[in-house]
Amino acid sequence: MSNVVDIQHKEQSPPLPTNHETLLEVKDLKTYYPVKGGFFRRTVGHVKAVDGVSFTLKKGETLGLVGESGCGKSTAGRTILKLLKPTGGSIVFNGEDITKIRGGRLRERRKDFQMVFQDPYASLNPMQMVGDIVSEPIKNYYPRKKAKEIKQEVMELLNRVGLPDDAYYKYAHEFSGGQRQRIGIARALALKPKLIIADEPVSALDVSVQSQVLNLLNELQDDFNLTYLFIAHDLSVVKHMSDKIGIMYLGHIVEIADKKSIYEEPLHPYTQALISAVPEPNPKKKKERIVLEGDVPSPENPPSGCPFHTRCPVAVDKCSTIKPELKEVKPGRQVACILVD
Amino acid sequence: ACSNGEDEAGAAEDDKKETEGNEGGEKAAQEGGTIVYALDAAPEGLFHWNWYGIQTDAEVLGLFDDNLITFDEELKPQPNIASWETEDNKVFTFKFQEGVKWHNGDELTVHDWVFSLETLAHPDYEGPRYTNVQTVEGAEAFRNGEADSISGLEVINDYEIKITFDKARVNNLLNLWTYPMNRKAFEGIEVADMEGSDPVRRTPIGTGPFKVNKVVSGESVELVANEDYWQGKPKLDKIIIKVVDSTAVTGALQNGDIDVVSVHPTIGKDVEAMENVDLVTAPGLSYYYVGFKLGKFDNEKKEVVEQKEKYADKKLRQAMMHSINREEWIEAFFGGYGDVVNRPVPTAHWIAADNDDLNTYPYDPEKAKEILDEAGYVDTNDDGFREDPNGDEFVVNFSHYATGNPTFESRAKALTQYWEEVGLKSTLEMIEVNQYYDMVEKDNENMEAFFGGWGYGADPDPSGLWKSDQLWNYPRWVNEESDQLLEDALDVEIVGTDEAKRKELYVKWQQIVNEELPMLFITELQEIYGMNKRVGGLTLDVSGFNSAHEWFVTE
Amino acid sequence: MAEVINDTSITKIKVQKSLSPWAVARRKFLRNKLAMVSLFFLMTVSILSFLAPYITTADITRVNIGSMSLTPSSEHWFGTDKSGRDVFTRLLYGGRVSLLVGISCTLLIITFGTLIGALAGFFGGIVDALLMRFTDFILNFPLLVFVIVLNAVFFGKLGGVPVLIAVISVLGWGGVARLVRSKILSEKENEYILAAISIGSRPAKVIMKHLLPNVLSTIIVQATLTFAAMIVVESGLSYLGFGVPAETPSWGNMLAASREPDVLQNMPWIWIPPALTLVITILSINFIGEGIKDALNPKSLR
Amino acid sequence: MNNFTDLQSQPPLLEVNNLETAFEIDGEWHNAVDNVSFQVKPKQVIGVVGESGCGKSVMSLSIMKLLPKGIGKIRNGDIKFNGINLEKLNDKEMNKVRGKDIAMIFQEPMTSLNPVFTIGFQLSESLHNHFNISKKDARKKVIHLLDKVGISRPEKVVDEYPHQLSGGMRQRVMIAMAIACEPKLLIADEPTTALDVTVQAQILELLQELQTTNDMSIILITHDLGVVAESCHEVIVMYAGEVVEQTDVVTLFESPKHPYTQLLMQSIPRMDQEEEVLASIEGIVPSLKNMPRQGCKFVDRCPKAMDECRSITPQLRESSPGHGVKCLLYETSWEQEGMKAK
Amino acid sequence: MLKYTLRRILGMIPMLLLISIVVFSLALSMPGDPFGGEIDPNNTDPQYIEEMREKAGLNDPVHVQYGRWISNFMQGDFGESTRYKMPVAELIGERMPNTLFLGITSLVITYILAFVMGMYAGRKPYTTADNLIGGVNYLGLAVPSYIAGVFAIYFFSFKLGWFPFSGSVDITLQNGSFEYYLSRLHHVFLPAIVLGALGTASYTQFLRNDIIESSRKDYVRTARAKGTPETKIYNKHILRNSIIPLITFLGFDIVTLISGAIITEAIFTYPGIGQLFLDSINNRDYPVMMTLTMMFSFLVLFGNMIADLLYGIVDPRIRVD
Ligand SMILES: Nc1ncnc2c1ncn2[C@@H]1O[C@H](COP(=O)(O)OP(=O)(O)OP(=O)(O)O)[C@@H](O)[C@H]1O
Numbered sequence A: 001m002s003n004v005v006d007i008q009h010k011e012q013s014p015p016l017p018t019n020h021e022t023l024l025e026v027k028d029l030k031t032y033y034p035v036k037g038g039f040f041r042r043t044v045g046h047v048k049a050v051d052g053v054s055f056t057l058k059k060g061e062t063l064g065l066v067g068e069s070g071c072g073k074s075t076a077g078r079t080i081l082k083l084l085k086p087t088g089g090s091i092v093f094n095g096e097d098i099t100k101i102r103g104g105r106l107r108e109r110r111k112d113f114q115m116v117f118q119d120p121y122a123s124l125n126p127m128q129m130v131g132d133i134v135s136e137p138i139k140n141y142y143p144r145k146k147a148k149e150i151k152q153e154v155m156e157l158l159n160r161v162g163l164p165d166d167a168y169y170k171y172a173h174e175f176s177g178g179q180r181q182r183i184g185i186a187r188a189l190a191l192k193p194k195l196i197i198a199d200e201p202v203s204a205l206d207v208s209v210q211s212q213v214l215n216l217l218n219e220l221q222d223d224f225n226l227t228y229l230f231i232a233h234d235l236s237v238v239k240h241m242s243d244k245i246g247i248m249y250l251g252h253i254v255e256i257a258d259k260k261s262i263y264e265e266p267l268h269p270y271t272q273a274l275i276s277a278v279p280e281p282n283p284k285k286k287k288e289r290i291v292l293e294g295d296v297p298s299p300e301n302p303p304s305g306c307p308f309h310t311r312c313p314v315a316v317d318k319c320s321t322i323k324p325e326l327k328e329v330k331p332g333r334q335v336a337c338i339l340v341d
Numbered sequence B: 001a002c003s004n005g006e007d008e009a010g011a012a013e014d015d016k017k018e019t020e021g022n023e024g025g026e027k028a029a030q031e032g033g034t035i036v037y038a039l040d041a042a043p044e045g046l047f048h049w050n051w052y053g054i055q056t057d058a059e060v061l062g063l064f065d066d067n068l069i070t071f072d073e074e075l076k077p078q079p080n081i082a083s084w085e086t087e088d089n090k091v092f093t094f095k096f097q098e099g100v101k102w103h104n105g106d107e108l109t110v111h112d113w114v115f116s117l118e119t120l121a122h123p124d125y126e127g128p129r130y131t132n133v134q135t136v137e138g139a140e141a142f143r144n145g146e147a148d149s150i151s152g153l154e155v156i157n158d159y160e161i162k163i164t165f166d167k168a169r170v171n172n173l174l175n176l177w178t179y180p181m182n183r184k185a186f187e188g189i190e191v192a193d194m195e196g197s198d199p200v201r202r203t204p205i206g207t208g209p210f211k212v213n214k215v216v217s218g219e220s221v222e223l224v225a226n227e228d229y230w231q232g233k234p235k236l237d238k239i240i241i242k243v244v245d246s247t248a249v250t251g252a253l254q255n256g257d258i259d260v261v262s263v264h265p266t267i268g269k270d271v272e273a274m275e276n277v278d279l280v281t282a283p284g285l286s287y288y289y290v291g292f293k294l295g296k297f298d299n300e301k302k303e304v305v306e307q308k309e310k311y312a313d314k315k316l317r318q319a320m321m322h323s324i325n326r327e328e329w330i331e332a333f334f335g336g337y338g339d340v341v342n343r344p345v346p347t348a349h350w351i352a353a354d355n356d357d358l359n360t361y362p363y364d365p366e367k368a369k370e371i372l373d374e375a376g377y378v379d380t381n382d383d384g385f386r387e388d389p390n391g392d393e394f395v396v397n398f399s400h401y402a403t404g405n406p407t408f409e410s411r412a413k414a415l416t417q418y419w420e421e422v423g424l425k426s427t428l429e430m431i432e433v434n435q436y437y438d439m440v441e442k443d444n445e446n447m448e449a450f451f452g453g454w455g456y457g458a459d460p461d462p463s464g465l466w467k468s469d470q471l472w473n474y475p476r477w478v479n480e481e482s483d484q485l486l487e488d489a490l491d492v493e494i495v496g497t498d499e500a501k502r503k504e505l506y507v508k509w510q511q512i513v514n515e516e517l518p519m520l521f522i523t524e525l526q527e528i529y530g531m532n533k534r535v536g537g538l539t540l541d542v543s544g545f546n547s548a549h550e551w552f553v554t555e
Numbered sequence C: 001m002a003e004v005i006n007d008t009s010i011t012k013i014k015v016q017k018s019l020s021p022w023a024v025a026r027r028k029f030l031r032n033k034l035a036m037v038s039l040f041f042l043m044t045v046s047i048l049s050f051l052a053p054y055i056t057t058a059d060i061t062r063v064n065i066g067s068m069s070l071t072p073s074s075e076h077w078f079g080t081d082k083s084g085r086d087v088f089t090r091l092l093y094g095g096r097v098s099l100l101v102g103i104s105c106t107l108l109i110i111t112f113g114t115l116i117g118a119l120a121g122f123f124g125g126i127v128d129a130l131l132m133r134f135t136d137f138i139l140n141f142p143l144l145v146f147v148i149v150l151n152a153v154f155f156g157k158l159g160g161v162p163v164l165i166a167v168i169s170v171l172g173w174g175g176v177a178r179l180v181r182s183k184i185l186s187e188k189e190n191e192y193i194l195a196a197i198s199i200g201s202r203p204a205k206v207i208m209k210h211l212l213p214n215v216l217s218t219i220i221v222q223a224t225l226t227f228a229a230m231i232v233v234e235s236g237l238s239y240l241g242f243g244v245p246a247e248t249p250s251w252g253n254m255l256a257a258s259r260e261p262d263v264l265q266n267m268p269w270i271w272i273p274p275a276l277t278l279v280i281t282i283l284s285i286n287f288i289g290e291g292i293k294d295a296l297n298p299k300s301l302r
Numbered sequence D: 001m002n003n004f005t006d007l008q009s010q011p012p013l014l015e016v017n018n019l020e021t022a023f024e025i026d027g028e029w030h031n032a033v034d035n036v037s038f039q040v041k042p043k044q045v046i047g048v049v050g051e052s053g054c055g056k057s058v059m060s061l062s063i064m065k066l067l068p069k070g071i072g073k074i075r076n077g078d079i080k081f082n083g084i085n086l087e088k089l090n091d092k093e094m095n096k097v098r099g100k101d102i103a104m105i106f107q108e109p110m111t112s113l114n115p116v117f118t119i120g121f122q123l124s125e126s127l128h129n130h131f132n133i134s135k136k137d138a139r140k141k142v143i144h145l146l147d148k149v150g151i152s153r154p155e156k157v158v159d160e161y162p163h164q165l166s167g168g169m170r171q172r173v174m175i176a177m178a179i180a181c182e183p184k185l186l187i188a189d190e191p192t193t194a195l196d197v198t199v200q201a202q203i204l205e206l207l208q209e210l211q212t213t214n215d216m217s218i219i220l221i222t223h224d225l226g227v228v229a230e231s232c233h234e235v236i237v238m239y240a241g242e243v244v245e246q247t248d249v250v251t252l253f254e255s256p257k258h259p260y261t262q263l264l265m266q267s268i269p270r271m272d273q274e275e276e277v278l279a280s281i282e283g284i285v286p287s288l289k290n291m292p293r294q295g296c297k298f299v300d301r302c303p304k305a306m307d308e309c310r311s312i313t314p315q316l317r318e319s320s321p322g323h324g325v326k327c328l329l330y331e332t333s334w335e336q337e338g339m340k341a342k
Numbered sequence E: 001m002l003k004y005t006l007r008r009i010l011g012m013i014p015m016l017l018l019i020s021i022v023v024f025s026l027a028l029s030m031p032g033d034p035f036g037g038e039i040d041p042n043n044t045d046p047q048y049i050e051e052m053r054e055k056a057g058l059n060d061p062v063h064v065q066y067g068r069w070i071s072n073f074m075q076g077d078f079g080e081s082t083r084y085k086m087p088v089a090e091l092i093g094e095r096m097p098n099t100l101f102l103g104i105t106s107l108v109i110t111y112i113l114a115f116v117m118g119m120y121a122g123r124k125p126y127t128t129a130d131n132l133i134g135g136v137n138y139l140g141l142a143v144p145s146y147i148a149g150v151f152a153i154y155f156f157s158f159k160l161g162w163f164p165f166s167g168s169v170d171i172t173l174q175n176g177s178f179e180y181y182l183s184r185l186h187h188v189f190l191p192a193i194v195l196g197a198l199g200t201a202s203y204t205q206f207l208r209n210d211i212i213e214s215s216r217k218d219y220v221r222t223a224r225a226k227g228t229p230e231t232k233i234y235n236k237h238i239l240r241n242s243i244i245p246l247i248t249f250l251g252f253d254i255v256t257l258i259s260g261a262i263i264t265e266a267i268f269t270y271p272g273i274g275q276l277f278l279d280s281i282n283n284r285d286y287p288v289m290m291t292l293t294m295m296f297s298f299l300v301l302f303g304n305m306i307a308d309l310l311y312g313i314v315d316p317r318i319r320v321d
């Protein structure tokens, strides 16, 4: 198996034109966190952080995942990268089912999918020099590569993400948030992965810096022929970045469609509310806001039936009993709501 | 003890006289008053003679409960509450003083004594004192439940009793338990429960000059004067007995917080130097020695079953004795409050042999070396230390017990240094005290030369420590002549009631021990008490304090 | 900022290397006057103590009956004790034992505690549960009480300092294990650990390169605290007579002399030097610990 | 949002003139707020926008006189509330103003409530501080307030502790606390930054409603231009402690003048339009210690910077009526002045 | 809460059993036995000692001895002290009040001092007074209790005569009278301070730092913004938060106090549990030693439990129902 991968790696080197081949397919993914309790620290329940998420991602495409805090976006991202153990469902990456693989084989796969993390402060080891941070993945996979070559490569990478040369010998704490996020991006790029999952890469950044990072990510996508799973809670950012958008609520994807349709014609009541809630920097435009009642329920004991029915302005009785499936209502549009047909 | 330093020697002498011969006339006694009597270890709180276990408890007991007989300065028994007569050392008639009252108002009669003796002989009695009635006729039978009473106890009237022993012995009287028990106080208490009962622990009563008023467990006891004391009303109102940590003793003495306290020899000098405190000394009854393991004892067979060669040569032991500068050692580690001793009997005891009749083993390293050379212990390999006569390495492996006391180590170390000076290589091992005696008793292989101490009672008979069939003959010394002499000295047939004859045998025995030196006798310690100058009427001799009713305080 | 010029053949350009967090901490520490004075004192005491055999030739065990309890003089700087032994010499030798016990216990406790804590924290699950139950078990033995009891058991049989060290260490590591575990657990939450896994680092590497360096500061600070505590424990036990055997000089044993009233009141030169040395040593260690803590404080790293 | 033009003519409720607030860093005092002046009219909602660290919070804390003691102080300028000079008041007098006349809510609803006291206690404390009110009445009032800010089951919530509430509810509680004494001015320091969009919408809605019913003025601090556009009448744009642009909301969004404002607006992705590349402001806000002493503080990041920008400090000038800008591009007189300086 | 408490208590049982095995094997492996030691030939003879050994069951097989011991132990029969010849329970019962009194006084002093100093230093950090308090604290942390005790006796008892140097009460006073309690307090004061010195120092330090930290918290700013007076902010808002961890220390204090009492009681000749423990070790009084060792271990467990429970009670955030 590993031979095949090696060959692929060589073949992949020149940028391939974007085709519509499926890179990632996630089916009914579930990730539960055990809740420990009592004196003997037994598992007394589960936080159903991700509870049945399915989507496919084509090569070169960007899928945006939005949702409120705690709805399971990060969990989903981490599970797909196998940083967490999935409770159920399957993840097929590049034609290979990676749901169950472990150990060395998993490590071998890891170089094809990488992550950019949310917190630019916590995601860089404060005890390492930037050079070491970025070269570590290369050293992990190409232990025989010469130090000089690695250094050369890392320097190029740092330059590519817009960091000065001397950054190599600095430590993370000497950089601003945006620069740190660049370091994190350089680290993710070091192995020339096919897929990058960006978990709220700009939510900790200031608006002015945010645009720098977003632009960088966009440039890199073209340069390196990357596929993104872009996670954010800011709808406008997601819309800017993505081709397709998935709306998450309480561990479920409630609607998934291309960004135009989502923005122009949201079908799920939650999507509608979400979009209407985004304040727009246009004082003249008067928007009709749908203000939702209450907060997101706890994923430890989610409501029965449709998870959104407790806050849904158009909910009917059935909503509390029937759990809606994500189904295709129009070509390329999937919605999980019994009221939408 | 004196105000100007020049006259120190003289003044110290004066003190001694004063404390020894003090009858209270010199100081102006005050009516009443309180003294604080300090103990440097907590009493266990077993305030009855029949159950007490440690010296501290005895110190308290001595203040509020009288013995039927007392002992003089030579430790010979003297009548106190009771006087006695005997013809054959088998049957004794005791006569009680009339009108002696218990603290609860009861009159003391011979029935109280019988009660006490029967308690000791009772099968449920768990204390260690059954041996003190065992020799009374019928005690065995009583203990085994075969008799309702001890047949040897024959009450003549309330104040007279005849006691018959199972056989005539020289030391029957000394062995007999002479502490009565108040019957009323113990009424209704089973013998098995007596030990923990109130009359023993919380509300003890006696016949002594002071009554126990209050006991604060582990810390203090309050005694108040017994107005009806049979020897006269005490001069003091109160004695407070208080436990004081040894660290605090000098400070407390100096500040006048405590009036009387037993002081350790090492601080004797400091106490002596205090202006407000007198130092009272009396000859002690214990001695320290260096023992040698000469054999191995079998406790089942009750005999020494194996001889050990290492210290078998008497000359070696004598040379080691000569090499110790005992005067210097005592001065250094006991502040001089001890005397060189050459025999296993304290000097104050009436059977003690005169030093003129014994070898005195003066400090003489040259002589020691000579003896060693003679005995074949010479340095053959020029390492500076002597080898044994076979030319093998010879090391004195000396053991000493360790408590928390730092002086133990240095005093033991000093002994080894003396030996090294005459060319005997020595090592020192400090062993935790509980384990130490276990090892000594079981003849542990690591025990070769060991430090120890014995206390001496009124009974002069040393058999328990010296006869070859005794577990506590720690040196495992076997000497037929010695065994014989010890037996003879107890034999009524031989000595009868003739004390001189008895002493003669003991002197002979001491000469043998002194010559053979199964242990090196080092020192006998003095009893020293610090006493605030305001306290008067208190005297101390080998048998302890005088009766506390004579004590007083000055203005 | 101290500039480190790096002109290796690889880059051929002069690059200004940044100070590593450790270097920053070191610099901050070196600037802390109190900590530096303390460090100087501690070093002096340690060096003097460990070089004691070369500094004085006196036989520390020898009892000198002729020169007992002498007041300080030019010959005996701190006087002599009741056995005629030179107090200064004994102070040095005592420091050897006290510091040795302190250091050995600290090393053992820290090593063992860290090991257990790191394993439990990193692997979690059943490993964690078992190790932590065990730690709880050990923690249930009050140190002082059990050292006293255990000492009573072992002394004489094996005897001396090694046993004391072993006993203290066996009973002492629980707290460190707990601390390290909780620190590892919280450090594990940091995304850089996830990042390390996602870039394919092996668990051993993750522990060694990412986790440990980040908990090391906690461990170092804990080590200084432990060191001070262990010296106190040793001296306290020796003072009570349950520590280092009486014949071995240690600060606690020397202080135990103050239990004798005449020494306490009239011969302060016997016990004041060890008391002061002990107190100042502990103070120094505490100050050094504070200094390290400050220096390693990540808040001031930025 | 009511009739906007009415406001212009009224006397200001709050008047801040030449405010300078400084912090001590390594023994030196650096201005975190530099020469800021503005007015708040009654019933006006004034928005303050700017990047992180530009001094928004420090400014509001200066108004409340809540700067950390010892390390922060007002160096210059005056703050007049309803004609009273606030910085002349002593602590005790200021306590009477705080919470009663001016109230404030903070960014972090999670940590801004004391975790060990009940909601009821913390709310009624505000009342007790300013009114002589019995416990029973206070409780009644508290329940009423909770109800008013849209908390269901207020009778239960009064006895609950902060950790039992969600972020949105806590922020509501904070708001209830702030309006308890019906203040005339509410300073809201990024009240919705930590919240989800749906909850943010709820909170903004609530603030607007309260503003009209209580006739409050609000200083709404945020870095979200969208929020400003939706909720404010007047906007202040801050950069590095200074006000760089100030005007009413419509003008600002239609014709931003300062390069910083312009870039800021172009750098955010928008829902209603499609942009391929976002504008971005290179570099970062200089830290207090590295702040340029002279010239425009934005100069290093400004695409339109001129040489003069480094030497001449621009002033806030009205480029058109009611539209203040602090940029040399809009200063006509700088050339002459610059000449004079030379 | 009740359920949780019960569960915690049940969870302690296996731990206690394990500990009991350890304690028992330790006692077994101790050199010497209570009937060894310095023997006075006038009072005892070897036969008697052997008899006593037999009677005490020291000659039985190990597991029989353990079984007997533990089953008696569970029934509250801790055996009889071989030294004091009375039931261990009674003996401990006699000494316990003293130690409790010492411990509680020490706690009260510790907490009062720590509060006064910590509050002050925390409110006015980096002032002279704060530095002074800090200095005192460092000393408190660095001076071992036995050195402190010796100095205290030396100065306060001998040189100044302010406090007694030994005992727990002046015996001449009537039990239960006012003077009696006064005297007890007088006696306990010095050892209590020495015993609490370490705690006082660390609590003061803790409180100070916590107050400084708390005073920067957002909720304090909120309180200020409400117009709450400064004193109320410190005495209510900040203190309440800082007290929570401090109160939970109380559980751990039980342990510290008891083991600290071993040294302090020895120095001040204060007849309590600590002294009894040392005594029992020195005299090989196994029943007492084993019972006390078990008791100390139990107290650790108990203290931890109390700490947990207290935490649950005082901190609304983790209140368990
Ligand atoms: N390690 C964990 N153990 C238990 N529960 C967890 C854990 N990590 C996350 N959760 C819970 O799982 C749910 C989903 O968390 P997740 O971090 O995936 O949300 P998110 O959508 O990424 O939120 P955010 O926008 O805040 O990052 C949350 O309710 C969270 O509390």
Ligand SMILES: Nc1ncnc2c1ncn2[C@@H]1O[C@H](COP(=O)(O)OP(=O)(O)OP(=O)(O)O)[C@@H](O)[C@H]1O
Pocket (backbone or CB within 6 Å): D023, D024, D025, D032, D050, D051, D052, D053, D054, D055, D056, D057, D058, D059, D068, D071, D072, D223, D287, D288
């Ligand atoms: N306590 C303080 N000590 C020193 N400097 C401070 C302090 N508080 C704020 N500053 C500095 O003052 C400047 C302005 O800070 P401020 O908190 O007002 O920014 P802000 O605009 O509110 O940012 P944000 O959007 O992140 O809340 C910053 O440079 C900050 O570093």
Ligand SMILES: [Mg+2]
Pocket (backbone or CB within 6 Å): A073, A074, A075, A118, A199, A200
């Ligand atoms: Mg997330």
Ligand SMILES: [Mg+2]
Pocket (backbone or CB within 6 Å): D056, D057, D058, D189, D190
């Ligand atoms: Mg702010």
Ligand code: NI
Pocket (backbone or CB within 6 Å): A218, A240, A241, A242
């Ligand atoms: Ni795009």
